[in-house]
Amino acid sequence: LFIVSRYRAELTEGREPEEAAGRAAGTAGSAVVFAGLTVVIALLGLAVVNIPMLTKMGAAAAGTVVIAVLVALTLVPAVLGFAGKRVHGKKVRERHARERAASADGRIADGKPNMGTRWARFVLRRPVAVLVTAVVGLGVIAVPASSLEMGLPDDGSQPTSTTQRKAYDLLSDGFGPGFNGPLMVVVDGKGDDNAKQTAGQVTDAVKDMKGVAAVTPATYNKAGDTATITVVPKDRPSSVETENLVHAIRDAGGEIAGDSEAKVLVTGATAMNTDFSEKMNDALLPYLALVVGLAFLLLMLVFRSVLVPLKAALGFLLSVVAALGAVVAVFQWGWLGSLFGVEQTGPVMSMMPIFMVGVVFGLAMDYEVFLVTRMREAYVHGERPGQAIVTGFRHGTRVVTAAAVIMMAVFAGFIGSSESMVKMIGFSLAIAVFFDAFVVRMAIVPAVLALLGNRAWWLPRWLDRLLPNVDVEGEQLRKMLEKESDGAGQGPDSGPGSEKELVRV
Numbered sequence: 001l002f003i004v005s006r007y008r009a010e011l012t013e014g015r016e017p018e019e020a021a022g023r024a025a026g027t028a029g030s031a032v033v034f035a036g037l038t039v040v041i042a043l044l045g046l047a048v049v050n051i052p053m054l055t056k057m058g059a060a061a062a063g064t065v066v067i068a069v070l071v072a073l074t075l076v077p078a079v080l081g082f083a084g085k086r087v088h089g090k091k092v093r094e095r096h097a098r099e100r101a102a103s104a105d106g107r108i109a110d111g112k113p114n115m116g117t118r119w120a121r122f123v124l125r126r127p128v129a130v131l132v133t134a135v136v137g138l139g140v141i142a143v144p145a146s147s148l149e150m151g152l153p154d155d156g157s158q159p160t161s162t163t164q165r166k167a168y169d170l171l172s173d174g175f176g177p178g179f180n181g182p183l184m185v186v187v188d189g190k191g192d193d194n195a196k197q198t199a200g201q202v203t204d205a206v207k208d209m210k211g212v213a214a215v216t217p218a219t220y221n222k223a224g225d226t227a228t229i230t231v232v233p234k235d236r237p238s239s240v241e242t243e244n245l246v247h248a249i250r251d252a253g254g255e256i257a258g259d260s261e262a263k264v265l266v267t268g269a270t271a272m273n274t275d276f277s278e279k280m281n282d283a284l285l286p287y288l289a290l291v292v293g294l295a296f297l298l299l300m301l302v303f304r305s306v307l308v309p310l311k312a313a314l315g316f317l318l319s320v321v322a323a324l325g326a327v328v329a330v331f332q333w334g335w336l337g338s339l340f341g342v343e344q345t346g347p348v349m350s351m352m353p354i355f356m357v358g359v360v361f362g363l364a365m366d367y368e369v370f371l372v373t374r375m376r377e378a379y380v381h382g383e384r385p386g387q388a389i390v391t392g393f394r395h396g397t398r399v400v401t402a403a404a405v406i407m408m409a410v411f412a413g414f415i416g417s418s419e420s421m422v423k424m425i426g427f428s429l430a431i432a433v434f435f436d437a438f439v440v441r442m443a444i445v446p447a448v449l450a451l452l453g454n455r456a457w458w459l460p461r462w463l464d465r466l467l468p469n470v471d472v473e474g475e476q477l478r479k480m481l482e483k484e485s486d487g488a489g490q491g492p493d494s495g496p497g498s499e500k501e502l503v504r505v
Contacts, residue, residue, distance in 0.1 A: 035369040036069035039362030049283040116397030131447035142321040144328040151347035152273040157420040181237025181270035185229040191261035199227035237270040277350035315440040323432035360432040371396040404437035
């Protein structure tokens with residue numbers, strides 16, 4: 001989208017297809033490379049969680065992104081060579097001269113500024129109002145995230161029409177909700193001379209715990225040194241009370257075992273789900289720090305600025321927290337649940353937040369690169385900060401809007417699934433992309449840049465010398481083309497009034 005959009009813009013300015021394709025690959029193509037790198041960083045960073053399933057998913061998706069970037073840099077320009085000026089519709093080609101004349105001030109064929117230009121000018125007139133409205137709005141939506149509870153869904157979250165849900169409800173009504181998720185307590189007494197006594201003490205201690213509905217007598221192996229005890233909680237398997245019970249049994253078991261060599265272990269599907277959720281929760285902040293930190297350094301290379309990458313990272317965090325707040329409100333609290341087909345509220349799936357961060361972070365940095373690189377290019381080429389913002393929106397709004405709408409449509413398609421996990425992931429990704437693309441990138445970003453002015457592109461001199469110049473905005477390309485153009489007029493028949501001089505001018 002980004003390369004083809006730049007190619008169309010170059011054609012509109014009157015350049016020949018071959019030169020337009022070269023300029024598009026030299027400017028937009030560089031931005032695509034760095035946008036792809038941010039996505040790869042986010043996806044490969046899932047290995048930090050140390051969950052093999054997530055690591056494989058991230059590696060496979062990152063490999064797909066690498067292939068997509070290579071296709072964009074090789075196949076897309078080749079296809080544009082076949083398409084030529086036909087990349088524009090017939091009517092657009094017929095209006096080409098008028099569009100070229102109007103493009104200088106952001107106007108389209110009918111003489112009116114396009115939507116991106118009008119919106120950018122509106123934000124420039126009221127940057128404080130736009131910034132405060134966007135930040136406060138996302139902040140209010142993010143409030144429910146403070147009550148986030150994570151876990152793995154059980155059959156109680158299935159639709160009421162399924163056999164799994166019917167069986168779950170029958171067992172809950174007949175034996176209590178905890179019957180669907182019993183805990184298996186294992187007392188390993190190898191090396192303990194009083195293994196049976198220890199198992200009895202564990203049984204008595206568990207019976208007196210809050211949240212226990214029933215405890216079965218200890219069952220021993222043939223050697224008599226290992227015992228299993230089944231504990232039925234009072235609450236449903238995915239509840240916070242059951243999670244607390246798992247930790248209480250483990251703490252009590254450690255105290256009872258004392259200095260002996262006996263071990264008290266808690267297993268079963270419910271305990272494993274609790275451990276998995278805690279591991280995902282503990283990995284969320286390190287993962288965020290890793291991907292945001294690496295992307296910050298990468299964006300600093302792209303934009304030659306400190307404040308622009310910082311603003312991009314903070315805006316992403318705001319959109320993620322707001323998306324988590326919306327998920328908690330719908331799937332945990334039940335607000336508007338009937339609208340999205342949520343039949344049973346419960347904890348948020350433990351894998352969802354970190355998965356959402358990985359996917360949405362890559363998309364958010366794509367939108368940031370596509371939108372702001374054109375602003376940076378205009379600024380480097382001499383435009384004032386405010387005019388550079390308008391230029392960036394004039395050329396980049398359609399690309400970002402199209403990309404965001406496509407991804408929202410893809411993710412929203414999963415909301416109709418009967419599986420609660422799939423429904424939750426689809427909703428979270430769709431709402432996160434909406435917040436990031438249309439609130440953060442389209443409102444907060446231009447408002448902040450308008451308030452910062454020239455300071456937005458500030459970079460300390462010592463840091464400027466350390467960072468390699470990747471020239472995403474195509475400044476070196478422009479200088480090379482100008483030098484070649486000047487050199488073309490240095491022949492013997494290149495004086496004033498000559499044919500070559502007229503062509504060069």
